[in-house]
Amino acid sequence: MDKLDTWLATKSSRRRFLGRAALGGAAVAAGPALAQSLVDLHLPGGNAERPITSAFPGKGSMILQRMHPPLLETPMEVFDRDVFTPNDQFFVRWHWADIPTSIDVDSFRLTVRGHVERPLSISLAQLLRLPRVEMAAVNQCSGNSRGLFQPRVPGAQWGHGAMGNAKWLGVRLRDILDYAGVKAGAAQVRFGALDQPVVAGGPDFGKALAIDHARDGEVMVAFGMNGDQLPLLNGFPTRLIVPGWYSTYWVKMLNDIEVLPGPDDEYWMAKAYKIPATPGANVKPGAKDFPTVPINRMIPRSWVTSLGEGQAIAYDRTIPLGGIAMGGDCGVAKVDVSADGGRSWHPAKLGTDHGKYSFRRWDAQVPLAGRGHVRLMSRCWNSAGHAQPMEPIWNPSGFMRGNVETTTIVAS
Amino acid sequence: MKTPSTGALAASMIGIAVLALIVTGRPGGHAPAPSPAPEGPAPSSVSFAGFTLTSDAVSLPVDDRQFPDGPHADVINANCTSCHSASMALTQPTLSAEQWKATVTKMKEVYKAPVAEQDIPAIVDYLTALSSHQAK
Numbered sequence: 333m334d335k336l337d338t339w340l341a342t343k344s345s346r347r348r349f350l351g352r353a354a355l356g357g358a359a360v361a362a363g364p365a366l367a368q369s370l371v372d373l374h375l376p377g378g379n380a381e382r383p384i385t386s387a388f389p390g391k392g393s394m395i396l397q398r399m400h401p402p403l404l405e406t407p408m409e410v411f412d413r414d415v416f417t418p419n420d421q422f423f424v425r426w427h428w429a430d431i432p433t434s435i436d437v438d439s440f441r442l443t444v445r446g447h448v449e450r451p452l453s454i455s456l457a458q459l460l461r462l463p464r465v466e467m468a469a470v471n472q473c474s475g476n477s478r479g480l481f482q483p484r485v486p487g488a489q490w491g492h493g494a495m496g497n498a499k500w501l502g503v504r505l506r507d508i509l510d511y512a513g514v515k516a517g518a519a520q521v522r523f524g525a526l527d528q529p530v531v532a533g534g535p536d537f538g539k540a541l542a543i544d545h546a547r548d549g550e551v552m553v554a555f556g557m558n559g560d561q562l563p564l565l566n567g568f569p570t571r572l573i574v575p576g577w578y579s580t581y582w583v584k585m586l587n588d589i590e591v592l593p594g595p596d597d598e599y600w601m602a603k604a605y606k607i608p609a610t611p612g613a614n615v616k617p618g619a620k621d622f623p624t625v626p627i628n629r630m631i632p633r634s635w636v637t638s639l640g641e642g643q644a645i646a647y648d649r650t651i652p653l654g655g656i657a658m659g660g661d662c663g664v665a666k667v668d669v670s671a672d673g674g675r676s677w678h679p680a681k682l683g684t685d686h687g688k689y690s691f692r693r694w695d696a697q698v699p700l701a702g703r704g705h706v707r708l709m710s711r712c713w714n715s716a717g718h719a720q721p722m723e724p725i726w727n728p729s730g731f732m733r734g735n736v737e738t739t740t741i742v743a744s
Numbered sequence: 745m746k747t748p749s750t751g752a753l754a755a756s757m758i759g760i761a762v763l764a765l766i767v768t769g770r771p772g773g774h775a776p777a778p779s780p781a782p783e784g785p786a787p788s789s790v791s792f793a794g795f796t797l798t799s800d801a802v803s804l805p806v807d808d809r810q811f812p813d814g815p816h817a818d819v820i821n822a823n824c825t826s827c828h829s830a831s832m833a834l835t836q837p838t839l840s841a842e843q844w845k846a847t848v849t850k851m852k853e854v855y856k857a858p859v860a861e862q863d864i865p866a867i868v869d870y871l872t873a874l875s876s877h878q879a880k
Contacts, residue, residue, distance in 0.1 A: 361834035377837050379878050389802035399807035400829040429827060434801035437790050460792035484837035486847055501795070530827050533856040555797060564800045599854070 371395055371407065373491035374641050375479035380489075390563035392420040397488055401426035402565060406493035411656050412637035415683065415691040416468070417496035419558055424565045425473055425494065425579070427537050430528040432585065435569055442553070442570060446522075446591040449513030456555070456569055462503040465552055467575060468690035470497045470658045474578040474605055474627050478730030483617050485730040492635060492737070497658075497691040500573045501556030505589075506547045514543065514591055521546040522596045523572050523581075524588035539581045539605075540596035541574065550575050553586060575689040576661035578627050578731075580605045601626060606729070613732045614725035630660035631734040632720050634667055634694070634712035639741050647703045647743040653680075654695045659714035660734075663688035666713045671698040673707035674722065674736070680710070688715065700743055708739045807831075814873065816866040823859045823867060824851075833871060838878050844871040 361379055373380045373395070385396040388404060397403035404424040410417060437456050444452040473494035478487050488494070509521070522540040529536055545551065552573045555561065562568040567584025574581040580600075596602070606624035607613040612631075615622055634657035645651065653671070657664045663685070668677040683693030700706060713719045724735040789798040807829045811820045824833060839847070845868045851857035852864075859867070 361831055375837070379835065379837060382835070385805075387805045389804070396831075397835060398829050398831045399805055399809075402804065431804070433803060435799060436788065437797045437799045438788050455790075456797050457790040457792065460790060460795060460797070464793075464795075479837075484839075486836055486839060486843060488832075489835045489837065529855075531856045531858070534827075535854065556795060561797050561800075564802050568800050569797055603854075 372641075373479055373489075375484075375489060375491070376482050377484055380479070388424070388565060390420060390565060391424070392418075394421065394424070395491070395493060397490065401429040401431060403488050404565075405490055406496055408491070408493060408635070408637060408640060410493075411635065411691070412654065415497055415656060415686060415693050416558055417498060419498070419560060419563050419566065422471075422496040422498065422557075422563070422566055423473070423494050425488070426527060426565075426584075428527050428529045428534065430530050432526050433564070435526075435564065435585075437569060440569055440587070442587055442589065444508060444512040444589045444591075447515045447518045447593050448509075448591050449515060450511070452508075452512050454508070459503060459553070459555060459570070462507055464501060465504055466499055466501045466556070467550070467552070467573070468497065468499050468686040469573060469575040470495060470630070470689060470691055471573075471579050471582055472496075472630060472633075472658075474580050474731045475729070477733040480724070480733060481726060481730045482724070483726070485728055487730050494579075497656075498557045499559070499686075500552065500554040501559075502552040502554035502570070502573065504549055505551040505553055505572070506549050508553060508589065509547055509591070512591070514547070515593075517593050518543045518591045519594050520592045520596050522588075522590045522592055522598075522601075523583040523586055524590065525567075525583050526585040526587050535599035537583075537600055538596070538598060539583055540592065540601050541581060543591070545574075576629055578605075578630055580627060605731070607731050608727050612721065612725050612734075613727050615727050617726045620728070627731055630658070631732060632660045632664070632712040632714040632718055633658050633734050634710040634720065635737060636669075636708050636710055636739045639708065639739060641739050642741070644742045644744060647700060650697050650699045651743075652695065653698050653708065653710075654693070655680075655710050656691045657682075657694055657710070657712040658691050659688060659712070659716075660718070661714075661716075663715040664692040664712055665715045665717070667692075667694040667696075668711045669694075669696045669698055670709040670711075671706055672701050673738070674709050677711070703743050706741050706743050708741060709736050711736045811870070812874075814870060816870040819863050819866040820870045823857065823863055827855065827857065834874070836875075838875045839871070840875075841868055841872040844868045844875070847871075 369384045370381045383396045395405035402424045406423045410421045442454045476494040477492050479489040520540040524538045554571050554573045570586045572583045572586050605627045607627045608615045609623040609625045636655040638654035657667045667680040669680050670677050680694035680696035711720050720736050722736050787799040789796050811817050811830045852859045
């Protein structure tokens with residue numbers, strides 16, 4: 333019932349702000365006039381209700397964060413069904429609204445230029461003929477879970493659903509670069525895409541990787557996602573896959589690869605997506621002048637997905653609990669779970685290993701101390717020995733949340 | 745001038761083979777059989793070795809949502825709905841006037857939002873008022 337209450341409260345406070353009855357639409361921050369249903373992302377401090385929408389092409393039920401350009405979040409229950417996130421519920425995130433709405437597979441070209449011996453213009457028919465690789469990898473937004481930062485910070489107010497796991501099929505970036513012949517002295521490779529700023533002079537989205545990273549044999553240009561072509565909103569026809577690194581590097585609608593003799597000094601590398609150069613990207617709330625570095629490798633995370641925040645269950649001495657984990661830039665080594673707010677921990681059983689960059693399912697049977705509120709937690713250790721910290725970090729951009737999360741349920 | 749190593753030679757031979765492929769373009773004999781489409785021609789596609797890419801065209805929903813009515817709503821609607829939905833601002837947590845001012849300044853300076861200097865106080869007032877209502 334508290335969902336309805338929050339909704340009504342939002343509605344009435346907005347009404348007061350309006351000073352007169354709104355003709356619909358003012359109730360939910362992200363919402364179109366007639367929201368189909370709402371989801372509560374449980375963000376501290378409120379303004380956490382978002383509509384569920386199915387209005388986007390190639391997409392099923394998604395949490396609507398922003399319509400234009402689309403920011404669509406995956407509902408948590410999707411992650412409970414399978415470690416692979418279906419294409420039609422995979423999260424969507426664009427910066428600029430000038431997104432091509434049609435792509436012709438005959439005329440599309442991927443160019444390779446800059447500090448290379450042989451600039452290339454690769455058609456999709458040609459790309460399909462290059463040696464293929466397939467890899468399972470988690471694609472997670474740098475700002476996933478930003479809405480849970482305390483104190484809150486501006487930016488897209490995501491819950492945990494700005495992430496997904498897929499089997500990516502494509503071509504090694506190394507092969508493409510080798511065909512082009514990288515010249516001595518190359519430092520970085522910049523990736524550009526078809527989307528464009530909507531105002532003149534606005535910073536065009538592009539990201540860069542160090543040349544050795546770009547040539548590591550894992551970074552790939554993908555054209556397949558879970559066995560199909562990419563949904564247009566996830567970057568059709570080609571998207572960069574940077575396993576173990578945050579999604580900001582996974583450039584969608586990739587059509588330009590430029591080898592640079594020096595570092596990329598444009599806005600999206602030099603100014604945006606920077607994290608404090610401190611352990612865990614953590615600084616004191618409110619801190620301002622600290623050295624920064626571009627965001628890079630992901631860290632271990634895990635979530636309870638079999639039960640949702642606030643869910644009521646029948647009390648039992650032990651209950652089954654399930655969820656997903658990711659190691660970040662390496663595999664998942666183990667997951668422990670707690671049903672008493674972190675006082676006692678129990679090992680979870682890990683599901684099928686789909687590769688070190690994939691989500692890994694975990695399941696456990698945990699004892700309940702008694703009836704009432706139960707604080708569920710899961711904690712992942714990755715294969716490099718790093719565990720999720722118990723305490724949340726803070727930084728002004730709301731990047732890299734990775735602490736042990738709590739799901740509170742009620743057993744009666 | 746360096747003499748290329750065997751490895752480099754091998755790599756460049758692969759490179760040449762694939763380059764030839766890239767230069768020669770679409771191979772023949774792999775055109776998908778056109779399936780009879782009831783309405784108009786089927787979208788074009790390319791396939792090779794069991795994978796097909798088909799041209800895609802979508803239409804995205806249009807957001808005509810404005811900021812809720814209130815003092816200076818006209819100013820914010822005129823300045824803050826062209827690049828992204830109003831929801832970009834409406835989904836934000838409770839922010840202080842200073843934080844809102846920083847955001848509006850970022851829009852103008854970084855993203856080149858054509859916001860007139862004299863409109864900034866009205867926009868910041870509107871957003872700060874919205875935040876304080878949200879906090880209740």
